[in-house]
Amino acid sequence: MDELVFVDSTFDTNKTKEYTLSIQLGLDGFSFSIVNKLKKCIALNRFISFQKSSDNQPLASFTEIVRNNKILNLDFEEILLQWISNKQLIIPSDFFSEDFAYESFQLSHSLAENESLLWNEISELNAWLVFSMPNDIKEFVHSHFSACQLFHHSFPFYRKALSQKPAEVHPPVYVNIQNNFFHVIIPDRNGKHFINTFSYTADSDLAYYILNIYKQQKLNNERSKLIVDGFIQKDSKVILLLKKYLGQVELKTLPLEYQVNNQITPKEYNQFINLLNLSKCE
Known part of the structure; x- marks a missing residue:
């Protein structure tokens, strides 16, 4: 638990089936938070960087860290993951279909053979947020985290602004x-x-x-x-x-009550805002 920068006194590893685990993941690293039924953050993990020695290093690093992290191997009521990438597209609901999503996405972004498309509905926009994610990372996430829901990291950002x-x-x-x-x-x-x-x-x-x-x-x-x-x-x-x-x-900054580790810079704290909003927006 050395990477935890915030732990509420109510946090109990024996009660994780009552908690929601939210993960923020990209090709360069990840972080996570845990909230209780009242949507209150009770644990926050600092950003963990991945090594970059090879093309498959993000998956290898993420896999090793997750499997050796006691908290990430506990049972949670709900698990949410947001993928950080600039490859995303918004399609109005009136035009949305799987075929149209693939066709439209590839007009704006490259879709590699090892990537697949996912989408989240943004009801406030009456639209769908379409994004790509590497298959190997997606498959590991689904195999390790049962029934994990996948989102694009801009999803809570847009919904919070629209609220x-x-x-x-x-x-x-x-x-x-x-x-x-x-x-x-x-x-x-x-x-x-x-x-x-x-x-x-x-x-x-x-x-x-x-x-x-x-x-x-x-x-x-x-x-x-x-x-x-x-x-x-x-x-x-x-x-x-x-x-x-x-x-x-x-x-916008993270509430001061979460900033308990002086070794973590404000830059790192600010990146947690979308992570914490994810559990409130899904």
């Missing part, structure tokens, strides 16, 4: 930042939401894309609040740069 009361005049801009890409959604009270994903290589690129979104969507730089979460810190260059041009920049 907020729509703005009458100046809509907020929600941004979830990952390594080398970010998701953005601007909820619209008339249902005409702006949703997109952008790749970036430097802080200046990230700031440029966000400011260009404000310009293209004709948003008021002083009135439309930018709300950011993910792999970001409040003193990062991109946040300081954006504050020069935008009147309201809010960095």
Whole structure:
């Protein structure tokens, strides 16, 4: 349990059948949280990086870590996993079908032979979120975690943003930042939401894309609040740069009661927000 950065006093390994295990997994590593029936986080595990010595290393690393982790071998009431990737697509429900999903996805992204498509329904959008996942990782997850539900990591991000009361005049801009890409959604009270994903290589690129979104969507730089979460810190260059041009920049952070390990940076804590929201959104 050395990797646990937060453990509530009520956490009991003998009662895990009453808990929900949520896992956040990507090709570079994973983390997990445990919540009770009241949707209260009672355990939080720090991000564990994978070794990168070969193409199959993510699966090998994940398999070894999971099999040697006592907590991840306990029985849980529910197990949820969100896959981190920039390969995703939203299709309106009126057009959705398995064939259309495969056809549309491959117009925007490459689908490798060792990947398959999955999809999550976003009822607030009346749409389906389609994403790809490596078959070997998916097969291990299903074999080790019985009845595990799979989601794309943007699923709780979009649903959380859409659950907020729509703005009458100046809509907020929600941004979830990952390594080398970010998701953005601007909820619209008339249902005409702006949703997109952008790749970036430097802080200046990230700031440029966000400011260009404000310009293209004709948003008021002083009135439309930018709300950011993910792999970001409040003193990062991109946040300081954006504050020069935008009147309201809010960095979402994990509640202080969960930040109990001083060796974990705020950047790591911020990435847990979607993980904790997953159990509340599914």
